[in-house]
Structure formats: structure tokens, C-alpha cells
Amino acid sequence: MALYSGKVMDHFRNPRNVGVIEDADGIGEVGNPVCGDIMKIYLKIDGDIISDVKFETFGCGSAIASSSMATEMIKGRSISEALELTNKAVAEALDGLPAHKMHCSVLAEEAIKLALKDYYDKNGISYDESLFAGIGEDEE
Amino acid sequence: MKIYADNAATTRVSQSALNAMLPYFTEEYGNPSSLHTVGQRANEAMTSARERVAACLNCKPSEIYFTGGGSEADNQAIISAAYFGARKGKKHLISTAFEHHAVLHTLKKLEKEGFTVDLLDVHENGIVTPEQVAAAITDDTALVTIMYANNEIGSIQPIKEIGAVCREKGVIFHTDAVQAAGHLHIDVQDQHIDMLSMAGHKFHGPKGVGVLYCKNGIPLVNVIEGGAQERGKRGGTENIPGIMGLAQALEDACATIDENAARLIPLRDKLIAGLEEIPHSILNGDRVHRLPGNVNFCFEGIEGESMLLLLDDKGICASSGSACTSGSLDPSHVLLAIGRVHDIAHGSLRLSIGEDITEEQIDYLIKSVKEVVEYLRSMSPFWRDLENGTRKHII
Numbered sequence: 461m462a463l464y465s466g467k468v469m470d471h472f473r474n475p476r477n478v479g480v481i482e483d484a485d486g487i488g489e490v491g492n493p494v495c496g497d498i499m500k501i502y503l504k505i506d507g508d509i510i511s512d513v514k515f516e517t518f519g520c521g522s523a524i525a526s527s528s529m530a531t532e533m534i535k536g537r538s539i540s541e542a543l544e545l546t547n548k549a550v551a552e553a554l555d556g557l558p559a560h561k562m563h564c565s566v567l568a569e570e571a572i573k574l575a576l577k578d579y580y581d582k583n584g585i586s587y588d589e590s591l592f593a594g595i596g597e598d599e600e
Numbered sequence: 601m602k603i604y605a606d607n608a609a610t611t612r613v614s615q616s617a618l619n620a621m622l623p624y625f626t627e628e629y630g631n632p633s634s635l636h637t638v639g640q641r642a643n644e645a646m647t648s649a650r651e652r653v654a655a656c657l658n659c660k661p662s663e664i665y666f667t668g669g670g671s672e673a674d675n676q677a678i679i680s681a682a683y684f685g686a687r688k689g690k691k692h693l694i695s696t697a698f699e700h701h702a703v704l705h706t707l708k709k710l711e712k713e714g715f716t717v718d719l720l721d722v723h724e725n726g727i728v729t730p731e732q733v734a735a736a737i738t739d740d741t742a743l744v745t746i747m748y749a750n751n752e753i754g755s756i757q758p759i760k761e762i763g764a765v766c767r768e769k770g771v772i773f774h775t776d777a778v779q780a781a782g783h784l785h786i787d788v789q790d791q792h793i794d795m796l797s798m799a800g801h802k803f804h805g806p807k808g809v810g811v812l813y814c815k816n817g818i819p820l821v822n823v824i825e826g827g828a829q830e831r832g833k834r835g836g837t838e839n840i841p842g843i844m845g846l847a848q849a850l851e852d853a854c855a856t857i858d859e860n861a862a863r864l865i866p867l868r869d870k871l872i873a874g875l876e877e878i879p880h881s882i883l884n885g886d887r888v889h890r891l892p893g894n895v896n897f898c899f900e901g902i903e904g905e906s907m908l909l910l911l912d913d914k915g916i917c918a919s920s921g922s923a924c925t926s927g928s929l930d931p932s933h934v935l936l937a938i939g940r941v942h943d944i945a946h947g948s949l950r951l952s953i954g955e956d957i958t959e960e961q962i963d964y965l966i967k968s969v970k971e972v973v974e975y976l977r978s979m980s981p982f983w984r985d986l987e988n989g990t991r992k993h994i995i
Contacts, residue, residue, distance in 0.1 A: 469909075472909060497903065498980075498981050520905035
């Protein structure tokens with residue numbers, strides 16, 4: 461379908477890193493069923509490095525593709541690098557998203573940030589609250 | 601396997617309709633308004649097409665107006681009936697909550713002009729009753745407009761009974777028969793229909809041409825101003841190839857309504873039974889009073905657009921009422937009107953099968969939908985929550 465780029469369709473058809481990490485160090489979930497999309501990110505963290513990442517997504521083609529691309533972009537990276545991941549970078553890596561689908565990339569960015577916040581909270585690591593300001597609030 | 605299961609969106613032009621159109625592009629290309637022979641031959645062809653369409657509806661040829669499609673016919677019918685009522689001080693319009701947007705948006709526009717609009721509830725089965733219509737009609741009612749069959753969920757309305765109520769109360773009755781024409785019997789006299797809209801491309805005719813039937817005595821208001829075409833009620837040079845194709849397709853379809861229904865209904869019901877085997881699924885629209893080719897389901901825990909993309913990969917063309925496919929934040933107003941909540945309306949799938957569908961294709965549809973639903977559920981955190989009890993199943 462011409463609605464999406466080849467990269468979006470590739471990540472939609474063959475999503476990378478789908479699944480669950482049972483003993484995840486951080487979990488982040490955004491969205492809700494009423495809006496029609498939920499994204500859940502599981503992180504495994506060794507020291508400062510995201511050693512493994514998995515996702516589950518309920519949503520449209522671009523939501524699944526955005527999750528897949530975002531997990532690829534942070535796997536093996538440091539926490540600070542993952543915190544810098546923007547929705548724009550995810551969308552660009554997918555060769556663009558239709559305007560009304562940009563919020564899917566926002567969900568991916570936010571799910572990752574929430575998973576990192578969860579990791580900080582669980583481990584009593586202090587952080588700058590402003591890093592996570594406004595995340596997880598109703599984006600619709 | 602390739603299966604086009606989106607016939608409610610549009611159909612393939614039949615060979616017979618195409619053959620009926622072709623001479624009017626390069627041979628009989630005259631303008632029906634021209635006085636010369638070439639123009640007059642086009643005019644004669646159009647006259648015969650009008651007679652044939654009228655015969656299919658059991659009305660007079662002078663009550664048939666060719667339009668640019670179903671939406672235009674809906675617009676013109678509703679605006680005309682409303683303004684006609686307003687001349688006598690009647691400014692109340694009755695419709696249903698699940699009409700096509702060509703109807704709903706026209707009603708919205710009239711509301712801004714001071715009309716009041718009542719949208720009747722269509723219940724979970726997607727059917728409005730004649731009693732509801734009778735109860736809603738007041739001395740101020742100018743028009744009742746209720747679709748013959750719903751475009752998404754296929755439910756068929758008791759048109760004749762609603763028509764009888766309107767006739768008895770002296771209220772104009774319009775029906776949007778875009779999904780019904782060529783698939784269900786229409787007899788405007790027997791069914792007490794005063795105005796009716798249809799579109800050629802829903803019954804194997806061409807796109808961009810429709811019909812408005814308007815009973816003599818109801819004055820039409822122009823939507824398109826222009827020349828004297830369509831007795832001055834629709835400006836613009838007539839789309840002769842389109843009109844010829846529409847007339848042929850309608851005649852063909854009306855001649856085979858019963859045999860098509862007899863073949864399609866068992867196949868439709870087999871498809872419904874197959875999809876009902878999927879846990880936490882629900883059929884949308886009445887099971888019996890239903891278009892012969894329409895199947896519409898909600899599947900819990902997944903989203904419609906991803907279903908469509910994966911089905912497309914399997915060669916299946918389908919449609920969905922999810923927000924992502926409607927281009928807005930809300931899922932289909934039709935599904936919301938029958939009481940489906942957002943959570944499950946996002947996971948809707950419409951398969952509208954055509955007359956040429958085979959049993960083998962039905963089996964493939966069932967198998968493919970099952971696979972796609974199962975796959976998408978396997979990666980859905982919503983489904984996981986439903987299965988582990990964190991969220992409650994709705995269906």
C-alpha cells in the first residue's frame with residue numbers, strides 16, 4: 461500500500477524484537493484501548509547499557525513499525541542515548557510517517573522513556589523529573 | 601489467492617456495462633443538448649436509459665434524475681425536501697444515527713440553517729422500527745430519510761413499513777439505497793418511497809454517476825446550477841457513457857437479484873460461522889435482515905488497520921471501521937451507533953463479497969482472518985491484559 465514507506469511496511473511485516481522480557485529491569489506502557497493503540501516496552505539493562513529490549517503493540521501498521529524501529533535504535537545503546545531518542549528520529553528512520561500517524565512515533569519515544577523511568581524508580585536511582593514531564597498523559 | 605472482498609466500497613464494472621458505455625466515448629459522443637443528429641442520438645440513448653432505470657424502480661421516467669453519484673443524490677433529495685417543508689413552516693427532519701455521511705453532513709448543514717434533526721436509535725442489530733418513526737413524526741416533520749441497507753454492517757431496514765408510516769402521516773420519505781440498489785428489490789410505489797438515491801458503481805456500473813428518484817410533485821432544489829439538463833434540476837452536460845453503463849448494470853443486477861441472493865447468502869453465512877469460531881469476536885448487524893454480501897465483525901484485542909495490511913499481503917482486499925482507517929480519532933459512527941464501545945470498534949473488519957465468490961475463496965478468507973487475528977493478538981499487550989484478567993473481556 462502506498463500509504464506507508466517501504467521501511468514502515470518492512471518493520472510492520474517483520475517486526476524486530478517482538479515479545480516479553482519476563483525479568484525486565486524496566487517496563488513502560490503508553491496509550492489505551494479507547495484510542496486504539498497501546499505500546500509496551502520491556503528493557504533489560506546491564507550497567508549503563510540496554511542489553512535487550514522487547515515490545516508488544518496493539519495498534520495500526522505504523523504503531524507496530526514505530527515500536528519495532530525504536531527498539532532497534534536503542535538496543536545495545538546506553539541509557540543516556542536511549543533517553544535522547546526522539547519521535548522525529550524514529551519517524552525519519554522509517555523514511556517518514558503520514559502526518560496523522562506521527563503520534564505513533566510519539567508513543568514509541570514515550571514508552572521507552574517510561575520504561576527507563578521505571579528502571580530508575582525500581583533501583584532507587586535519582587533523576588531529573590523534567591526528563592519525563594508530561595509523558596503518559598493522554599496524548600489524544 | 602486474490603480475493604476482492606470490498607464490494608461495498610466499489611465493484612468491478614461488468615463487461616456488459618462496459619460494452620454499453622464504450623460506443624458513447626468515440627462514436628456516439630454527441631452532447632444531448634445539441635440539435636444535430638449526433639447530439640440527438642445521444643439524447644435518444646439517454647431517454648432510453650432513463651426509461652430502463654425507471655422500469656427497475658417502478659416509477660415514471662420523468663421522476664428519474666441522473667446525478668454525479670450517490671452523495672450528490674442524497675444531498676439534493678434532503679435539501680429539496682427540507683426546503684419544501686420549510687415553505688409550509690415544517691422544519692423537523694428525521695433520520696438515523698448510522699446514515700452515510702452524505703446524509704448526516706447534509707442534515708448537519710440544515711441544522712445550522714435552523715432545522716431540527718432527530719436521529720433515531722438503530723439498536724444493537726442495526727435496525728430502526730416503523731414504530732420509532734411513527735413516534736418521532738410531528739406536525740412539523742418535513743422529511744424522514746432512512747437508508748435502505750447500511751453500508752458498513754449490511755443491516756436492512758423495514759423500508760416498506762417505514763414508507764407506509766410516512767405516507768399515512770403525509771411526510772416525505774427518502775431512502776439512501778446506495779447499498780441496496782441492484783442487490784435488493786426496489787419498488788417505489790409498493791414501498792411508498794418518495795425519493796431515493798443510488799450510485800452506479802455499487803452494482804457493477806461505473807463511478808461518478810448516480811440516480812435520484814424524485815416523485816412528481818416534490819420540487820427539487822438545484823445543488824448544481826447550470827443549463828437546462830435534467831429538466832433544469834441538475835446543470836452540466838450529461839455523463840452519457842456513465843448513464844448508459846449505469847442503466848445496463850442496474851438492469852442486469854435487477855434481473856438477477858434472487859439468483860444472486862440464493863447463491864451468496866449460504867456463502868455469507870458460512871463465512872460468518874467460520875469467523876464466529878474466533879474467540880471473543882462478534883458479528884455486527886442483524887444476522888437475517890442483512891445484505892447478501894456483507895460480513896462485519898469486531899475482534900477484541902487488535903486494531904483494524906493492521907488486520908487490513910496483513911490481509912492485503914495475503915491477497916485479500918477488505919475494509920475496517922477503525923479510527924486509523926477512518927482518518928479520525930474515533931472509530932466508525934456506525935459501530936458506535938449500534939453500541940460497540942471504542943475498545944472493540946477499533947478491531948472491526950468488513951468483508952463484502954461479490955457475486956463471483958467461490959466456496960474455496962470463502963475457506964481461504966476464514967483461514968486467513970483466523971491467522972491474522974491470532975498473530976496480532978500474540979503481540980498485543982491489550983490482548984495479554986484481557987487474557988490474564990487485568991482487563992475484562994467485553995465480547
